[in-house]
Amino acid sequence: MLEACRLDLGRSEFETYLSELCWCENDIIFMCNNLEKWAKDEKAPDIPLMNMALSPRIRKEPLGCVLVIGAYNFPIQLTLGPLIGAISAGCTAVVKPSENAPHAAAIMQKIIADALDPSAYAVVQGAIPETSKLLECKWDKIFYTGNATVGTIIAKKAAETLTPVTLELGGRNPAIVSASADPRLAARRLLWAKLLNAGQVCVSQNYILVDRSILPALVSEMRTALKEFHPNGAQSSPDYGRIVNSRQFERLKKMLDSTTGKILIGGTTDAANNFIEPTVIEVESITDPLITDESFGPLIPILAVADLDEAIRVANSIHETPLGLYPFGTRAEVKKVLDQTRSGGASINDGFFHASIPTLAFGGVGDSGQGAYRGKASFDTFTHRRSVTSTPSWIEGLLSVRYPPYAGKLAKFRKQTDLKPNFDRDGRVRIAWTWLALGLGSNSGVGALGRWVALLALALGLRQWTTR
Numbered sequence: 261m262l263e264a265c266r267l268d269l270g271r272s273e274f275e276t277y278l279s280e281l282c283w284c285e286n287d288i289i290f291m292c293n294n295l296e297k298w299a300k301d302e303k304a305p306d307i308p309l310m311n312m313a314l315s316p317r318i319r320k321e322p323l324g325c326v327l328v329i330g331a332y333n334f335p336i337q338l339t340l341g342p343l344i345g346a347i348s349a350g351c352t353a354v355v356k357p358s359e360n361a362p363h364a365a366a367i368m369q370k371i372i373a374d375a376l377d378p379s380a381y382a383v384v385q386g387a388i389p390e391t392s393k394l395l396e397c398k399w400d401k402i403f404y405t406g407n408a409t410v411g412t413i414i415a416k417k418a419a420e421t422l423t424p425v426t427l428e429l430g431g432r433n434p435a436i437v438s439a440s441a442d443p444r445l446a447a448r449r450l451l452w453a454k455l456l457n458a459g460q461v462c463v464s465q466n467y468i469l470v471d472r473s474i475l476p477a478l479v480s481e482m483r484t485a486l487k488e489f490h491p492n493g494a495q496s497s498p499d500y501g502r503i504v505n506s507r508q509f510e511r512l513k514k515m516l517d518s519t520t521g522k523i524l525i526g527g528t529t530d531a532a533n534n535f536i537e538p539t540v541i542e543v544e545s546i547t548d549p550l551i552t553d554e555s556f557g558p559l560i561p562i563l564a565v566a567d568l569d570e571a572i573r574v575a576n577s578i579h580e581t582p583l584g585l586y587p588f589g590t591r592a593e594v595k596k597v598l599d600q601t602r603s604g605g606a607s608i609n610d611g612f613f614h615a616s617i618p619t620l621a622f623g624g625v626g627d628s629g630q631g632a633y634r635g636k637a638s639f640d641t642f643t644h645r646r647s648v649t650s651t652p653s654w655i656e657g658l659l660s661v662r663y664p665p666y667a668g669k670l671a672k673f674r675k676q677t678d679l680k681p682n683f684d685r686d687g688r689v690r691i692a693w694t695w696l697a698l699g700l701g702s703n704s705g706v707g708a709l710g711r712w713v714a715l716l717a718l719a720l721g722l723r724q725w726t727t728r
Contacts, residue, residue: 261280264367320645408628440590462583465611469563536558
């Protein structure tokens with residue numbers, strides 16, 4: 261797998277182990293350690309007292325046969341990661357690896373064929389024709405990682421058969437650096453986010469909005485950090501990857517050639533080796549192609565803004581629901597950014613750290629994706645939560661109110677079921693002091709009973725202790 265990712269992406273063994281192998285191996289162990297607990301029937305919450313006799317519970321069941329469509333930028337993690345979730349939930353699966361990482365696709369096919377039951381798990385190789393054929397089949401869930409254009413096609417096709425989908429897409433993710441941010445930390449952390457996998461990371465920042473007063477310091481620290489990360493330059497560094505193929509290289513080269521911005525750092529390209537140097541560009545407008553389009557590469561456009569309010573307005577105008585958001589500043593500034601924006605996830609004073617925690621749920625919002633996975637969320641996304649009740653025979657007398665004839669039964673039914681609001685017509689909350697005291701502060705009868713039992717047990721325990 262290390263060799264496959266080197267051949268497909270020119271990626272170092274360290275980056276592949278960090279972002280792919282270690283990730284998946286730890287995920288498997290985490291699942292095994294927690295699966296029994298997650299798969300158990302779950303006591304249903306918030307059940308009225310009169311319904312508790314029916315033993316309401318949530319039964320965890322596999323959704324069925326699922327289709328997992330992987331991506332090329334992290335071909336192992338983004339393909340086997342969802343598959344680990346599907347297996348943990350008890351689903352069978354067909355895996356379609358990305359054709360743009362053929363060596364990784366081949367090794368995953370061998371691993372799955374050698375390790376898993378072929379009647380339950382299979383791999384289909386190919387490109388658009390094969391994927392289109394797979395989408396003609398009926399699935400119980402489709403899990404797709406990739407761009408929004410293909411995600412839209414998959415969602416439309418899945419809608420024809422009412423098939424649920426999890427879409428892990430991308431976005432024009434903003435980083436916002438306020439005047440009070442530490443320019444050295446911002447430079448190092450945002451550069452790392454764009455150097456990893458040569459910037460082919462859906463959750464890394466697409467552009468940086470920086471307070472005009474701190475722009476020179478940020479650029480200076482970027483130069484220093486790049487020299488530290490790659491002392492002999494990125495092109496000769498064994499730690500810097502390559503663009504996956506010539507098509508993606510040409511796309512990025514076209515974006516770089518079409519910008520009206522000023523290149524401050526980098527700019528070197530080598531088509532023969534699909535190499536693009538980490539390149540920092542100061543742009544002047546939000547209509548610049550480096551801002552309007554997702555680069556998915558080591559291009560780092562910077563747009564200077566007057567203040568934090570302008571940065572928030574610009575970020576919201578470019579993409580209302582990006583996959584990630586990365587504010588740098590004080591607690592008050594960061595809170596303001598989070599309060600006035602939306603995103604799938606956010607890392608404060610860092611580049612996509614939230615997306616690097618394997619047990620933290622990860623997913624987009626709006627047009628950056630739907631659904632989430634990783635850790636327990638991976639189990640949940642492939643699981644149907646089946647509500648189950650069991651009605652005992654002795655309760656038949658209490659159920660007589662539901663049988664016709666209904667004459668004279670409405671008042672009894674309302675007495676059994678109607679809830680009384682704790683607020684008036686103007687929204688003023690009324691505090692039921694008597695109930696609050698009798699219920700020991702609980703809002704429900706079950707909770708009150710539990711608190712009285714706990715209080716009684718405590719009193720008995722204290723009594724026994726004092727009589728010793």
